[in-house]
Amino acid sequence: MFDFLWALSVDQIAILSAGLSAALGTGAVWLGLTERGPSARRARAILDRREDLRRQLRQPKRRDLTVAGVSIAKRVARRMRLLGGAKAKEAQVKLNRAGVRSRDAVPVYLFLKLAAPFAAGALAALLTYGLDLWALSPNGKLLVSAGAVLGGFAAPDLYLKNAADKRRQKMSRALPDALDLLVICTEAGLNLDSALVRVAREIGANSPDLAEELELTAVELGFLADRRQALQNLEARTGIPSVGALVSTLAQAEKYGTPLAQSLRVLAREMRDERLMKAEEKAARLPATLTVPMVVFILPSLFIVLIGPGILRTIDALTNL
Template identity: 30%
Template sequence: MNMEELQTLVTDYLGPFGPLILVGMLGVFLILITLPILLKKEADPLDRLKASTRQEVKGKEKGEKLRNATSRDKLEKYSNFLEPQNEEEYSAVKLKLMQAGYRGKNSVRIFHFLQFALGIFGLILGGAYAVFISTQGDVETQELALSVLVPGAALYLLPRYWVTRRQQMRQEAIQNGFPDSLDMMLVCVEAGQSLDQSILRVARELAAGFPELAAEYEIVSQEMKAGKDKTSVLKDMAERSGTADISSFVTVLVQSQQFGTSISDALRVYASEMRDKRVMRAEEAANKLPTKMTLATMMLTVPPLMAILIGPSIYAIVQNLGSG
C-alpha cells in the first residue's frame, strides 16, 4: 500500500482533515508516552548538588520552606511539577483547601495531581469521541476541536469546582452552628470554667450536630494545651474557618483579653448579636423566596390556565370552520 492509498483510506474514514487529525493524535500519544519517562529521569548528581545549594540559600532568605518532604510520599519526586513554586500562590491554594476541610500535608500536591490526571483523561475521552464522530460522516474541524478540548477542560476544572463547593458548604455549616456554640460557651464560662475548658466542652457537645465547627474548636483546644499563644490560636481558627462571624468573635476575645474586661460579658453581648443576625438571615432568605418563585410560578401556572380559558373557544372556532 503506497502513501496515496493510505491517505485516501484515512480521508475516507476521518474526513478531509483525516491526516491532520491522525498526526495530532499521534503527537498526543507520543507526549503521553514520553511524559512519565521525563518525570522519572534521574537527575545528574552535580545538578542535585546545585539545586540543594539554591534551596538552602532561598530557605535562609525566606526563613522557611514551602513544604516538608517525607520519604514515604510517592509524589515527592514530582513536587516541582505538581506544586506552585510561588509562596503566595502555594499559601492561597493551601488556605482554600484548609477552609474546604482538607488539612493533609500533601493536600496541595494531591489537588494539582488530580487536576492534571483528570485533564489528561478528559483529553483521551474527547479524542476517542472525535474519532468516533469522524467515522460517522463529515465533521467540521471546529466541532472536532471542541469535542476534544471541552471534556479535558471540564475534567480539569472539576477538582477546583469541588473544592469551592466544599468550602462554601463548610462555611455555611460553621455559620449556622456558631450562635448555638456561643450560648453553650457563655453557660460554661458563667458556670466557672475557663475559656480553654469551655471550648473543649463545646467541641464535645457540638460533635453530633455541627461536626465542622466542633473540629475547629477541638483544634483550638489541642493547640492551647500544647502551649501555643492563645491569640495566635484564635486568629488561626478565624483564618481556617473563613467566616466573618468567627473573625469578629476572635477580635472581641483578643480585645477583651488585652483590656482586661470580662469574657462572660463580651460573650453575652456577642451571642445576642449572633442570634439577631441569624434571625435577620432567615428573614432575608424568606423575603427572597417570592422573587425566586415568580418565574417558576409563571412557567407552571400560566400555560395550563391559558389552555383552560382559551382552549374551549379555540375548539369551538375550529368546529365551526370545519362544519362550514
C-alpha cells in the same frame, strides 16, 4: 404454701432441705467450672490477636492502589518543586476550609491540578478524534478538547470551593448556639481552653465540623506560644466573617482582661439577628423567584383549561357553517 409446709413432718422437711442444698451446691460447682473470669477472656483475646498478626505476617504484602497513587503524587510534586511555594500555602488554606485534614492532601491536590488537564484533554481527544463519537467538525473537535482541558484545570478548585461553601454554611448555622454554650461555660468559671473543649463536645452531634475546629483551636491554645495566633488560625480555617468577630472578641479578652461572657452574649445576639434577617430576605425574595416557574408551567395549563373549551366550540361552529 404455708399450709403445705406446716403439714410436713420433721423428716420430710429434713429430706427436702437436703435435696435443695444438694441442688444448689451442684449448680454452684457447675457455674464455677463453666464461667470464665475476665483474665481468661483477656488471655484468649491476646492469643487470638497474636494468631491474627502471625497470619498477616505470613501473607504476601500487597501494595494498595491508593497508597501507590499518593506516593506517585508526592514524588511528582517533589520533583516539580511544588510543595515549598506560595501555591502550596494557598492550597493548604483551601483544603483546610474544605475540611480535608490529611497529611498528603497538599501534594495530591497539586498533582491533580497538574495532571487533570492532560487527562481530560487526552480523554476528549480520544472520544472526538479517535472514536469520532459525535461526528463533529475539525473546529468543533478542537473546541471540545480545549474545553476539556480547561474543565480539568478548574475541576479541583470547583470541588474544593463547593465543599468549603457547604461546610461554611453548616458552621454558620451552628455558630450562635455554640456561642450561647460558650457564654454558659465562661459564666460557670471555665477558662477559654476548657470552655472550647466542652462546647465542642456538646455540639459534636449537630455540627461535627464546628466541633472539630473548636477542638483544634483548644489544642493550639495549649501549645502555641502566641495564643492570638491560634485564634487567627481558627478564622483562616473557617473563612466565616462571624468567626472573625468572635476571634477579635476573644483576642481582646485575652489581651486586656475584659469580661468575656458579656461580649460573647452580645455577639451571639447579633449573630441570631443576622441569621433572622437572612431568613427574612430569602422569604421576601421567594415571590420573585416563583414568578418564572409559575409563568412557564402553571399559566399555560390554566389557559388551556379556561380557554380551551371556548376555542373548541368556536372551531365546531365555524366548521358547521
